[in-house]
Amino acid sequence: MRPETASERNVSRETNPRFGRTMEWDTAAGDAVLRAAGGMTRTLNGEPLAYGKRNQSDDEDFANPHFIASGKAATAA
Numbered sequence: 001m002r003p004e005t006a007s008e009r010n011v012s013r014e015t016n017p018r019f020g021r022t023m024e025w026d027t028a029a030g031d032a033v034l035r036a037a038g039g040m041t042r043t044l045n046g047e048p049l050a051y052g053k054r055n056q057s058d059d060e061d062f063a064n065p066h067f068i069a070s071g072k073a074a075t076a077a
Helices: 006-014 024-036 072-076
Strands: 015-018 040-043 066-072
Touching: 024 040, 024 066
Parallel strands: none
Antiparallel strands: 015 066, 040 066
16 A cells, blocks of 8 residues: 555545535534634535525425535645
């Protein structure tokens, strides 16, 4: 097994994909702290994770899509 490069180590520490089921109340506080620290939580389409989602045609109210949370260093890259 080859050793990780510095950039690979940064990505693994600075990003957190979430492909499991979550609801807005599961993510709101952590997302707020992450944004305050300069990071961002984005959907797989690159949109910021939105809150107050109601009447979604493909899911129930307040359900989150899959997303990736990124720290400041990963967001700037």
